[in-house]
Amino acid sequence: MLLSNARFLVTQDAQRTVLEDVDVRIEGSRIARIGRALPRIGDEGILDCSQRIVLPGLVNAHTHLGMTSLRGASDDKELASWLADVQRAEHAMSADDVRASAYLGVAEALRTGTTCVADQYYLPEATIEAAGALGMRALALRDFFTAHEPGLDAKRIGQLMPDAAALPPTVRVGVAPHSIYGTDEGFLRAARAYASAHRLRMMIHVAETRAERAECKRRLGMLPVEYLARIGFLGPDVVLAHCNWLTKGELDLVARSGACVAHCAQSNMKLAGGSAMPLREMLEREIPVALGTDSAASNNALDMFREMHVAALLHKHHYWMGDAVSAQQVFDMATLGGARAIGMEDLGSLEEGKLADIATLDLTDLNLMPVARERVVSHIVYAANGMNVADVIVDGRLLLRGKRFVEDAEVLS
Numbered sequence: 001m002l003l004s005n006a007r008f009l010v011t012q013d014a015q016r017t018v019l020e021d022v023d024v025r026i027e028g029s030r031i032a033r034i035g036r037a038l039p040r041i042g043d044e045g046i047l048d049c050s051q052r053i054v055l056p057g058l059v060n061a062h063t064h065l066g067m068t069s070l071r072g073a074s075d076d077k078e079l080a081s082w083l084a085d086v087q088r089a090e091h092a093m094s095a096d097d098v099r100a101s102a103y104l105g106v107a108e109a110l111r112t113g114t115t116c117v118a119d120q121y122y123l124p125e126a127t128i129e130a131a132g133a134l135g136m137r138a139l140a141l142r143d144f145f146t147a148h149e150p151g152l153d154a155k156r157i158g159q160l161m162p163d164a165a166a167l168p169p170t171v172r173v174g175v176a177p178h179s180i181y182g183t184d185e186g187f188l189r190a191a192r193a194y195a196s197a198h199r200l201r202m203m204i205h206v207a208e209t210r211a212e213r214a215e216c217k218r219r220l221g222m223l224p225v226e227y228l229a230r231i232g233f234l235g236p237d238v239v240l241a242h243c244n245w246l247t248k249g250e251l252d253l254v255a256r257s258g259a260c261v262a263h264c265a266q267s268n269m270k271l272a273g274g275s276a277m278p279l280r281e282m283l284e285r286e287i288p289v290a291l292g293t294d295s296a297a298s299n300n301a302l303d304m305f306r307e308m309h310v311a312a313l314l315h316k317h318h319y320w321m322g323d324a325v326s327a328q329q330v331f332d333m334a335t336l337g338g339a340r341a342i343g344m345e346d347l348g349s350l351e352e353g354k355l356a357d358i359a360t361l362d363l364t365d366l367n368l369m370p371v372a373r374e375r376v377v378s379h380i381v382y383a384a385n386g387m388n389v390a391d392v393i394v395d396g397r398l399l400l401r402g403k404r405f406v407e408d409a410e411v412l413s
């Protein structure tokens with residue numbers, strides 16, 4: 001497949017180069033060539049990108065797609081009362097309801113330019129099926145919340161994990177103890193050991209609220225990250241979701257461990273978190289930061305363009321600094337940061353040899369005018385929304401073309 005004559009190509013390479021009027025050749029699942037006026041090969045499929053910004057597909061580093069049907073079910077509440085509403089609604093959902101939610105979530109993510117999600121849910125099979133059927137890339141992490149699953153103990157982790165041999169080619173699995181308060185030390189240690197033995201990635205909710213931090217200190221005598229460090233849970237294969245309430249000492253522990261943070265600005269703001277994640281202190285320590293929408297029950301969308309926009313604004317507002325975080329830094333989090341978080345570093349940039357996970361934005365949309373090369377990243381973060389996404393390619397397969405899903409996921413080859 002040839003993406004022909006891209007008006008702009010945002011490479012996200014080491015120099016953050018934005019190219020103009022270039023072609024991109026995809027062979028199989030990877031980017032084979034990037035260059036001007038590449039020769040046509042036989043009857044290869046051509047995607048005209050002369051009115052497009054071509055960018056790496058976005059990575060949503062923390063979500064729960066099985067909850068998509070709970071969008072709007074509980075609003076205008078703080079986390080504890082919202083969670084009570086949502087958990088009540090979840091208990092009334094059948095496995096089929098969760099599957100339908102996951103299909104809706106995958107479709108919304110793809111439609112808005114997300115090509116990969118890190119999804120944490122107790123029925124990962126739903127996301128695995130939906131991602132496989134619709135062609136999206138996913139890290140499907142099995143969520144474990146011991147109080148919610150009678151009989152769940154550490155010995156059952158292996159039995160409850162999805163069958164790794166039966167996964168679609170674009171899906172991997174991981175292990176996600178819900179949180180410190182949702183499990184216990186024995187379970188966290190066992191999950192850590194299982195993930196290490198099977199070389200799987202891990203995810204956990206950490207320090208989402210001030211109350212959670214205070215409760216951890218009261219019950220365990222340590223702050224959340226201190227506790228996770230003490231029991232040997234942290235490592236470069238761990239994604240810590242939220243991390244809103246960390247001390248400098250905890251930030252140093254995260255930095256030393258190599259763990260990644262998934263920042264969920266909109267979900268935290270909607271649930272009245274009361275502060276902002278210490279982003280600048282994380283970046284100063286070179287902690288890898290990715291962005292996540294969290295679920296549509298708290299966001300209430302899965303649109304990563306909206307997520308980038310709000311994350312950038314939140315920190316300018318919070319720090320009283322216009323340059324607290326730049327558009328380029330936020331875009332890095334949604335692309336390269338996400339790739340780092342899920343452990344797939346051949347994603348996140350558009351370079352020869354990398355996987356062909358690509359989104360395009362439609363430059364005929366009024367909210368992206370006027371455009372110039374030096375404004376492209378600004379438009380991506382501050383002006384665009386997911387409905388400006390025109391085309392989406394995952395693993396070399398064209399899934400969305402001209403804002404419409406491609407039937408039978410055609411392969412333009």
Ligand SMILES: [Zn+2]
Nearest residue numbers: 205241294295
């Ligand atoms: Zn979450």
